Amino acid sequence: GQNIDQPTEMTATEGAIVQINCTYQTSGFNGLFWYQQHAGEAPTFLSYNVLDGLEEKGRFSSFLSRSKGYSYLLLKELQMKDSASYLCAVDSGAGSYQLTFGKGTKLSVIP
């Protein structure tokens, strides 16, 4: 089966850096996605990793280690608007292009 784990909640201070971890065990692997979801809204795409290493996109970076089944999302210079849930999702290559989502990490940014 597919298993994706990430912490349930995290709290960080405005202006700081926070790292949200994700570990996965899936039958196949075609890439890992990070999404941001504000309460009551649909998820929005943040990043995609398929090769090992760090992908940087502005204040957000995402890292992948395929051998360890591990990824993290790094958020720098935190802003209050970054308070949201962050979802880790894996494309296991099941053939129908669906993604399997983790349960999400609720990040609270405090002043």
Add this chain to the structure above:
Amino acid sequence: GAVVSQHPSWVICKSGTSVKIECRSLDFQATTMFWYRQFPKQSLMLMATSNEGSKATYEQGVEKDKFLINHASLTLSTLTVTSAHPEDSSFYICSARDLGEGLGSPLHFGNGTRLTVT
């Protein structure tokens, strides 16, 4: 970028009635669309995969006779919640991938439909 439009954004209905939710890919064709459900403070749960021109594939535990899916064209999928009950109240979100975006094409989500059954 690819846009997925979902309608309505919210609906309130009485128990026992049916509700139809539409999902459209606006600037790309989607042979496959995905329907998710999300209860408060929980993760997205895949309900079914909608396939253009063929039957939908339902996840374990999802009643196919209750959640009717029709993928009539390459840009439109509909989810009908039949004989809705209060426990069906949830946030329903559709999504699709624009395979023209190449490797790593993300799932693009509609804005979701908040269903409340009274």
